[in-house]
Amino acid sequence: MNYQNPILPGFHPDPSFCRGEDRYYMVTSSFEYFPGLPLFESVDLVNWQPIGHCITRESQMTFTDALPNALGIYAPTIRRIKGRYYVVCTNVGTSDHGPGNFFLWADDPHGEWSDPIWLDLPGIDPSLLEDDQGQIWYCGAHQGIYLCQLDLTDGSHGPRIDIWQGTGGADPEGPHIYQKDGWYYLLIAEGGTGYGHMVTMARSREITGPYEACPANPLLTNRSLPLPIQGTGHADLMEDENGNWWVVCLGIRPLEEFPKRHILGRETFLVPVTWQQEWPDFGVNGSVLPEMAGPLPGNPSAVDLQQKAYDFFDDFSEASLATAWNTLCRPRDNQLMPTAKGLAMVVSREEKLSGQTWLGHRLQHLPFEITATFDLSEASAGLNCGLNLFLNPTHRYDLVVEKTATGNLVKATFAMGPFGREEEFFTFKETTASLRIKGDTKTVIFEALNPAGEWQKLTEVPLHYLTTETGGIFTGPYVGLFARGEKETAGKVYCRSFHYHGRFDF
Structure with a gap:
């Protein structure tokens, strides 16, 4: 079924989503704005309803109002682990305003979220994975991509393990690890969050590596293409209730005139994914388009997918x-x-x-x-x-x-x-x-x-x-x-x- 991009218009960067019991949940970055970490719910992955925020109390988080602005909440990841919802994230701030990585949890995403559990771990863009053995892994970006084991009860963690430096693009960041068919797939962003942004992937039989790069990298990018959507990257991958795969990513929509400028900020886009043997194919030849097609869950009607106002x-x-x-x-x-x-x-x-x-x-x-x-x-x-x-x-x-x-x-x-x-x-x-x-x-x-x-x-x-x-x-x-x-x-x-x-x- 055809649907329109973006699925979250306006300032909604760094999306991450997960499956719940009978619907899907998504969070995005919010930087210096309060409440923080906007939370959305959907049954079809296209129509997303705001249901609240993860950071709603000043006691949870202190954001700096130092200049320049655009500090605060960067690049969250949401996951459902053992029936509980977790959001792991970074507060980028000043030394007196609580910077660092943390996670929050809630048994019901519609309710109050916990106070943060702060993590003594460097870098930005954290992610979580529960592997097939029930072990929790933390993956982050700091001088490359690293991971460690994590205890979700108190935030204690094992030693750091460096696993990948990316393909050579600037700023390897935004890592997520997924387990499928005996492989660990590592998805990251490279090229910086601008017109050179791209999504790359590597895989390994062991979560600790070594990781081999996908020969078709980058798997997702609109760079150097005459498309109305640019700057695509910082993606998260998910299998829906019907066994179909999807990616959400950020992107921008520049004005047609020169020089290139975009008005509405970094927005959220949805991309269908298919697996060809052991590597995925993203979008249309690795591109994100304003109109895309895929087997959406929830049986939405064509009317539901054509937002007019x-x-x-x-x-x-x-x-x-x-x-x-x-x-x-x-x-x-x-x-x-x-x-x-x-x-x-x-x-x-x-x-x-x-x-x-x-x-x-x-x-x-x-x-x-x-x-x-x-x-x-x-x-x-x-x-x-x-x-x-x-x-x-x-x-x-x-x-x-x-x-x-x-x-x-x-x-x-x-x-x-x-x-x-x-x-x-x-x-x-x-x-x-x-x-x-x-x-x-x-x-x-x-x-x-x-x-x-x-x-x-x-x-x-x-x-x-x-x-x-x-x-x-x-x-x-x-x-x-x-x-x-x-x-x-x-x-x-x-x-x-x-x-x-x-x-x-x-």
Whole structure:
């Protein structure tokens, strides 16, 4: 059956998946965003529903807000071992903010996950394997690929065993080991997470080696090919309930224009796998395509696999924030509070990374339209609030309402690395403000509801300043709600409603 890629659009890099009792689960990297480690569930491997996060409590993990950003949670692996779900991962941080490798567990992925068990093991991109003898192995990347035996009760481990250096590509990382037909298959990423990214494989009769490289390496890559998907790599392999094999991997979708730039971050793609004798074939001649075909589990209909639009609406009437929302680095319960009037946003100087109280939803679609309504009835002079497109603190577009002594000023501010500008539009007296940001693959348009009750186009700006090639590292853009002020606390502002509408045209 044909299906569309990506299966997780927008900023969802480094995917890993596993089989559960009657469905499949997947996690991706989340870097500095909280809650961390987004968790998804599916019955057909194409339609994935968010069910929560593995890191939901500040007591579990401390993320650094040091600059540059894009530190935090890197490259998780999820596995089901003896009926329990484990996620092993790396927190990349500073010495005072808990860096290192760790694992968490849960008996039910929908419930609370454990506190981390920290591992005295170097490197990044850890993975787990339970072999046919019931032994647990940890595999990681540090000056090549290594493994050791691991005790899942306390994190103690055996000696390090170096097993493979890859095929000679840059940055051998993202290792996973699988056991099949008397072989141990080692799957890794090489070439760096960019346009030279690729997936390679080696195998051995013994888990400790020696490993022989697949003669058809790289098994998966879109490098140097005129395809709309690029940068494919960091893959995870799985056999489904029907005995069919699949790979999930990350990739990017650059704009058609030159120079090459991509907007939505590193996304998650699904690739069918077939085994020819003792080595697998990935995708179509080792490539990932926007439309692919395979024997999907769960018997989905063709209608189920043709997503046309995405709508997310929130009036913040629930006691807790929806799964789609993220803050930066830690929970903000004292700054972001759902109330009967909407989301109360209280300004705090604690927010070093963005300089504001901020709540974000991944930008996942092109074109898109974001609308929000704010209540400034309790705001003090000097408070700003609004909508923004946020890649990081130095690359962001803000559509702003500023509370002044003479009224509410609508303006826009743009941060584009060392450059920036500000535009002012109109002032109004009402305490309610409605703002809109629209965009496609080229342009972002700012609009506001003017005093006459009409939507007024304010300005437009190219979108490419928010691409990874221009100003990012490992993350992707968000659409955000924000509040900020010059004083320690400048009152509060309420967001009454937020509506995200996106289409799958790109």
